[in-house]
Amino acid sequence: MSGAQVGGRQGLASRALHSRLFWPIVTLLALFALNVIVSPSFLAIRVHDGHLFGSLIDILRNGAPTLLVALGMTVVIATRGIDLSVGAVVAIAGALACTIIADSPDPGSVATVVTAVAVALGFSLLLGAWNGLLVAALGIQPIIATLILMTAGRGIAMLITEGQIITVSSPAYKVIGGGYWLGLPASIIIAGGMFIVAALLTRRTALGLLIESVGINPAASRLAGVRSRSITWTVYVFSGLCAGVAGLMISSNVTAADANNAGLWIEMDAILAVVIGGTSLMGGRYSLTGTLVGAFIIQTLTTTVYTVGIAPEITLVFKALVVIAVCLLQSPAMRERMRRRARATTPATAKAVAS
Amino acid sequence: MSETSPAPVVEMRDISISFPGVKALDSVSFRMFPGEVHSLMGENGAGKSTLIKALTGVYPIDSGTIMLAGEPLSVNGPAQAQDAGISTVYQEVNLLSNLSVAENIMLGREPRRFGLIDWAATRRRAAEVLAGLNLDIDPASPLSSHSLAVQQLVAIARAIDIRAKVLILDEPTSSLDADEVAELFRVIRRLKDDGVAILFVSHFLDQVYEIADRLTVLRNGALVGEYRTEEILRIELVHKMIGKDIELLERLETRSKSLDSTDSAGSAPYLTAHEIGRKGSIEPTSLTIQQGEVVGLAGLLGSGRTELARLLTGADRAETGTLTVAGSQRRFRSPRAALKRRIAYSSEDRKREGIVDDLTVRDNIVLALQSDRGWFRPIPKRRRDELATSYISALGIRPADPDALVRNLSGGNQQKVLLARWLAVAPRLLILDEPTRGIDVGAKAEIQRLVANLAEEGMSVVFISAELEEVLRLSHRIAVMRDRRKVADFVNEDVTVGEIMTLIASGSEDDTDAVATTVGAGA
Numbered sequence: 047m048s049g050a051q052v053g054g055r056q057g058l059a060s061r062a063l064h065s066r067l068f069w070p071i072v073t074l075l076a077l078f079a080l081n082v083i084v085s086p087s088f089l090a091i092r093v094h095d096g097h098l099f100g101s102l103i104d105i106l107r108n109g110a111p112t113l114l115v116a117l118g119m120t121v122v123i124a125t126r127g128i129d130l131s132v133g134a135v136v137a138i139a140g141a142l143a144c145t146i147i148a149d150s151p152d153p154g155s156v157a158t159v160v161t162a163v164a165v166a167l168g169f170s171l172l173l174g175a176w177n178g179l180l181v182a183a184l185g186i187q188p189i190i191a192t193l194i195l196m197t198a199g200r201g202i203a204m205l206i207t208e209g210q211i212i213t214v215s216s217p218a219y220k221v222i223g224g225g226y227w228l229g230l231p232a233s234i235i236i237a238g239g240m241f242i243v244a245a246l247l248t249r250r251t252a253l254g255l256l257i258e259s260v261g262i263n264p265a266a267s268r269l270a271g272v273r274s275r276s277i278t279w280t281v282y283v284f285s286g287l288c289a290g291v292a293g294l295m296i297s298s299n300v301t302a303a304d305a306n307n308a309g310l311w312i313e314m315d316a317i318l319a320v321v322i323g324g325t326s327l328m329g330g331r332y333s334l335t336g337t338l339v340g341a342f343i344i345q346t347l348t349t350t351v352y353t354v355g356i357a358p359e360i361t362l363v364f365k366a367l368v369v370i371a372v373c374l375l376q377s378p379a380m381r382e383r384m385r386r387r388a389r390a391t392t393p394a395t396a397k398a399v400a401s
Numbered sequence: 402m403s404e405t406s407p408a409p410v411v412e413m414r415d416i417s418i419s420f421p422g423v424k425a426l427d428s429v430s431f432r433m434f435p436g437e438v439h440s441l442m443g444e445n446g447a448g449k450s451t452l453i454k455a456l457t458g459v460y461p462i463d464s465g466t467i468m469l470a471g472e473p474l475s476v477n478g479p480a481q482a483q484d485a486g487i488s489t490v491y492q493e494v495n496l497l498s499n500l501s502v503a504e505n506i507m508l509g510r511e512p513r514r515f516g517l518i519d520w521a522a523t524r525r526r527a528a529e530v531l532a533g534l535n536l537d538i539d540p541a542s543p544l545s546s547h548s549l550a551v552q553q554l555v556a557i558a559r560a561i562d563i564r565a566k567v568l569i570l571d572e573p574t575s576s577l578d579a580d581e582v583a584e585l586f587r588v589i590r591r592l593k594d595d596g597v598a599i600l601f602v603s604h605f606l607d608q609v610y611e612i613a614d615r616l617t618v619l620r621n622g623a624l625v626g627e628y629r630t631e632e633i634l635r636i637e638l639v640h641k642m643i644g645k646d647i648e649l650l651e652r653l654e655t656r657s658k659s660l661d662s663t664d665s666a667g668s669a670p671y672l673t674a675h676e677i678g679r680k681g682s683i684e685p686t687s688l689t690i691q692q693g694e695v696v697g698l699a700g701l702l703g704s705g706r707t708e709l710a711r712l713l714t715g716a717d718r719a720e721t722g723t724l725t726v727a728g729s730q731r732r733f734r735s736p737r738a739a740l741k742r743r744i745a746y747s748s749e750d751r752k753r754e755g756i757v758d759d760l761t762v763r764d765n766i767v768l769a770l771q772s773d774r775g776w777f778r779p780i781p782k783r784r785r786d787e788l789a790t791s792y793i794s795a796l797g798i799r800p801a802d803p804d805a806l807v808r809n810l811s812g813g814n815q816q817k818v819l820l821a822r823w824l825a826v827a828p829r830l831l832i833l834d835e836p837t838r839g840i841d842v843g844a845k846a847e848i849q850r851l852v853a854n855l856a857e858e859g860m861s862v863v864f865i866s867a868e869l870e871e872v873l874r875l876s877h878r879i880a881v882m883r884d885r886r887k888v889a890d891f892v893n894e895d896v897t898v899g900e901i902m903t904l905i906a907s908g909s910e911d912d913t914d915a916v917a918t919t920v921g922a923g924a
Contacts, residue, residue, distance in 0.1 A: 250779070251776050251777050251778075251779050252771045252772075252774070252775075252776045252777075252778070252779040252780070253776040253777075255760075255764055255767075255768070255771060256771070256772060256776050258757075258759070258760060259757050259760060259764075259768055262757045262758065262759045262760065263753075263754075263756070263757045263758065265753055265754045266748075266753070266754050266755055266756060266757050267757065267768070267772075268716075268735070268736055268737075269716060269736045269746060269748055269754055269755075270736070270740075270757075270768045270769040270772055270822065271735075271736055271737040271740040271741075271769055271772045271773055272737075272768070272772040273737065273772065277776070330759050331759050
């Protein structure tokens with residue numbers, strides 16, 4: 047083997063190792079492998095009635111709401127913020143849509159569903175704007191500002207549902223969370239569509255650059271004339287919209303609005319997905335693709351717990367261990383340590399190559 | 402306080418501290434006697450705060466010894482330093498504004514009864530300390546209800562109650578008005594009479610001369626010397642701080658002046674500031690900038706040179722006065738508003754207010770232009786690449802890689818990236834605050850040449866620098882700042898560094914007027 051070949055391979059390996067997506071993808075593949083060992087049919091995808099079925103499809107479908115919420119969370123975190131209210135917004139959106147449908151004379155009609163969806167999403171935007179107002183205009187710390195809606199939001203959802211679990215029987219509404227389009231679960235298509243829109247909106251315009259700039263150095267961005275206020279505002283509105291769509295998806299999937307439990311702790315999963323995906327909680331550079339991988343890891347973890355048959359009482363511990371491992375692998379301090387160790391061994395390798 | 406005074410309370414010998422790539426302190430010795438006010442002088446980067454941090458145990462020293470009251474001092478952090486009798490009051494008051502005055506003074510040392518805090522005794526002790534300072538405030542009132550000056554005095558009260566042998570006041574007066582400063586000085590004198598050694602750091606020469614008994618001057622991490630205040634003239638002190646031999650400077654000035662100031666004389670003013678000011682920042686000040694003119698702002702750190710620039714560019718909002726730009730009156734509420742009128746401000750704080758370190762060179766260069774266009778009108782990829790490559794080659798940015806992260810560039814190259822960012826918006830007025838600080842000689846010369854070329858092409862430039870030769874070399878006109886106001890403004894003809902130094906150093910209003918007249922007559 048010639049030295050050049052070795053060098054080239056090392057270059058590729060080190061580039062892959064330095065990619066922020068390296069460890070998340072390794073984790074995801076490891077989880078897949080674990081699942082395949084336990085249940086060999088894990089990767090199989092069956093076609094039934096023209097629809098796709100299988101564990102992977104389930105992971106995608108069940109992970110769609112988390113992915114949506116995490117998308118919004120990613121851009122919020124990129125501006126050094128955080129949005130704790132997403133779970134409450136999920137509950138409110140579902141409660142609004144279901145109440146409107148349940149109260150209408152014709153719950154099955156498309157017009158009713160469209161109205162319900164429009165009102166729910168409109169209100170979600172409003173809630174996002176409220177968070178944005180508190181953070182961007184009034185300068186309240188994001189964690190406190192969104193905590194307000196996190197706690198108050200469940201109450202608003204309860205008011206809308208009058209404390210009841212509202213069940214709806216509307217085939218048209220059921221499509222959002224439980225239906226199929228083009229052979230795929232509609233929720234996967236919706237979440238995928240939102241992902242693509244978000245990616246285009248931030249990377250094909252200058253929005254992504256300005257968001258990162260505000261997140262990395264707000265003072266410098268201000269002097270450079272960046273409208274940091276309106277950018278901050280925008281990301282919270284987007285986060286509200288994402289949570290609203292997720293809320294529709296969740297309530298549609300179970301054909302019911304549960305003000306207390308819909309989207310409970312989803313903010314934690316979303317934040318985890320963002321962090322696992324390599325976006326720092328300190329703000330700045332973000333990766334939507336990383337968030338995508340992160341959301342899948344979290345959903346796959348949940349599925350793995352069932353397939354592997356981990357006892358329910360240690361489920362959370364198992365999840366925590368995986369998350370800690372990924373976060374450690376990504377932390378700059380840990381990477382630095384590993385690099386130092388690699389450097390300690392490099393001279394020997396270099397000598398070997400030279401000779 | 403005579404020369405035969407007893408042993409020094411603080412004696413630091415041959416202190417060296419290195420940071421990666423920098424020797425922050427190079428074998429510096431420093432001493433303080435009980436019952437004296439000692440002022441530590443030096444420009445930015447001279448090593449003042451490093452020395453203080455060495456004394457208070459924030460930074461470990463690489464070599465040297467620190468003695469406190471004759472005993473070797475080895476402290477690990479400010480808390481231990483405080484236990485040893487060294488108390489520090491920082492510029493930004495480090496107290497808890499939501500607690501009461503008494504709690505702040507007694508925090509951590511509250512009198513106890515049966516293991517619980519005796520609040521009555523706490524308040525009584527606090528009241529005694531405050532009375533000792535002639536401060537008539539209610540110990541139970543929340544700290545936040547008092548002015549910054551009172552808060553500063555409360556911080557000092559806390560230091561007194563600890564029975565500090567050494568009290569370090571780091572820029573205590575930078576946000577106080579004249580009456581408040583007088584109040585602070587009264588307290589300092591009291592403490593001095595009680596035998597406390599006070600280290601007073603301030604950029605205001607007037608205040609230093611009023612309160613300090615002794616001065617230690619640092620420059621570039623090295624000790625210049627220790628002087629008794631009454632034995633050193635202001636002009637000498639400024640020389641020692643800035644570090645140029647006056648004869649050498651005079652010789653520098655004899656070079657032929659290539660600047661043609663008549664060029665700008667006939668043209669219309671681009672910006673006229675009339676009596677703009679901001680409380681606690683700068684006194685009402687007027688300044689006119691012609692088209693194609695380079696106006697140099699000279700003055701020491703804290704003289705108001707940066708503060709004036711910030712008001713002109715919307716970085717801070719002016720509270721008084723009017724601003725006229727290209728014939729119409731403007732009020733800049735943000736840097737964005739100023740950028741819309743083609744006024745760009747390059748901050749002196751490159752790291753905090755300049756570069757966006759995790760972005761690439763290309764993104765940093767296009768940032769201001771892009772935010773001017775708005776996010777929905779992205780600069781096309783090809784245009785971005787063109788901008789980046791053309792500025793990289795025009796300014797000689799190294800590495801010449803548009804995709805390099807700015808954090809990995811040297812200081813000089815980061816500064817060039819910033820210049821490129823501002824030039825990309827094609828400003829009519831560019832305000833450069835210390836653009837050549839901390840960068841190597843080559844890059845410095847390139848930036849100076851660039852400024853001269855820009856002015857020739859019709860751009861107005863305000864050039865702020867602590868290096869007077871640089872200001873003299875580049876400027877058509879020079880405004881001298883001292884103690885938060887403009888003290889002189891003249892055409893740069895036959896002006897010497899020495900004369901400017903005199904203006905920077907001179908003590909009272911009257912002196913200033915005299916000198917200004919002299920310079921005016923000379924010009």
